[in-house]
Amino acid sequence: xxxxxxxxxxxxxxxxxxxxxxxxxxxxxxxxxxxxxxxxxxxxxxxxxxxxxxxxxxxxxxxxxxxxxxxxxxxxxxxxxxxxxxxxxxxxxxxxxxxxxxxxxxxxxxxxxxxxxxxxxx
Amino acid sequence: xxxxxxxxxxxxxxxxxxxxxxxxxxxxxxxxxxxxxxxxxxxxxxxxxxxxxxxxxxxxxxxxxxxxxxxxxxxxxxxxxxxxxxxxxxxxxxxxxxxxxxxxxxxxxxxxxxxxxxxxxxxxxxxxxxxxxx
Numbered sequence: 069x070x071x072x073x074x075x076x077x078x079x080x081x082x083x084x085x086x087x088x089x090x091x092x093x094x095x096x097x098x099x100x101x102x103x104x105x106x107x108x109x110x111x112x113x114x115x116x117x118x119x120x121x122x123x124x125x126x127x128x129x130x131x132x133x134x135x136x137x138x139x140x141x142x143x144x145x146x147x148x149x150x151x152x153x154x155x156x157x158x159x160x161x162x163x164x165x166x167x168x169x170x171x172x173x174x175x176x177x178x179x180x181x182x183x184x185x186x187x188x189x190x
Numbered sequence: 191x192x193x194x195x196x197x198x199x200x201x202x203x204x205x206x207x208x209x210x211x212x213x214x215x216x217x218x219x220x221x222x223x224x225x226x227x228x229x230x231x232x233x234x235x236x237x238x239x240x241x242x243x244x245x246x247x248x249x250x251x252x253x254x255x256x257x258x259x260x261x262x263x264x265x266x267x268x269x270x271x272x273x274x275x276x277x278x279x280x281x282x283x284x285x286x287x288x289x290x291x292x293x294x295x296x297x298x299x300x301x302x303x304x305x306x307x308x309x310x311x312x313x314x315x316x317x318x319x320x321x322x323x324x
Contacts, residue, residue, distance in 0.1 A: 089319075091206070091207060091210070122210055123206040123207070123210060124206075151210075153213065173217070174210070174213050174214055174217050175217045175221070177214060177217075177319075178194065178214060178217045178218045178221060178223065179221075180317070181192070181194045181218075181316065181317025181318070181319060182191075182192035182194060182218075182221070182223055182316055182317055183192075183316070183317070184316050184317060185317060187317060187318060187319040189319060189320060189321045189322060
């Protein structure tokens with residue numbers, strides 16, 4: 069498993085694939101901003117990071133949502149996807165998402181898991 | 191094809207985490223990946239065979255009209271789908287968690303194990319996701 073998920077970075081450090089799933093909105097848990105921060109740091113350290121917002125986690129991805137920590141995540145070296153099913157449940161159109169967020173199916177997570185990505189849920 | 195292990199902890203009827211987990215299992219099976227599901231704590235009641243549909247008196251709906259979905263039916267459907275696709279799906283409950291809750295009567299196909307089995311599933315998997323309650 070490890071041999072598939074690791075590659076060697078420019079300076080000899082190991083780089084990994086990560087998928088972080090955020091299921092809570094930033095207004096229901098103070099931990100959410102910490103989770104955004106973890107994703108940013110992993111990306112900064114050279115990891116290949118996908119941040120997948122799901123369930124109420126998609127609420128922060130709306131254009132009008134006031135969430136500085138999420139906006140900082142969008143400016144980081146992290147791919148941010150919003151679960152298309154969760155968006156439909158909440159009546160959020162793809163056009164209403166912040167720049168830097170793309171709608172995506174849950175298959176994206178499955179593909180990453182199958183490829184050996186390290187996964188974290190919050 | 192890969193092997194994926196998903197750990198679930200939430201009890202039925204309480205969290206959106208449960209349908210999300212089921213959606214991931216479904217998506218993985220559709221792609222032909224083998225899947226291990228390990229249910230811990232309250233999640234061991236997901237496959238409890240004693241779950242019953244109910245009418246909705248507030249809305250005046252009968253049992254049939256309400257058609258309330260029970261998670262045991264989703265598990266049965268996923269197991270049937272895996273069998274149809276000839277893809278391995280293991281649905282394992284923590285035995286001690288089952289005993290604590292008195293939910294020994296599970297739908298066919300759900301097995302009983304221990305955290306040791308969960309560890310083995312993880313060791314043999316390409317990817318692991320634990321969906322915690324908090």
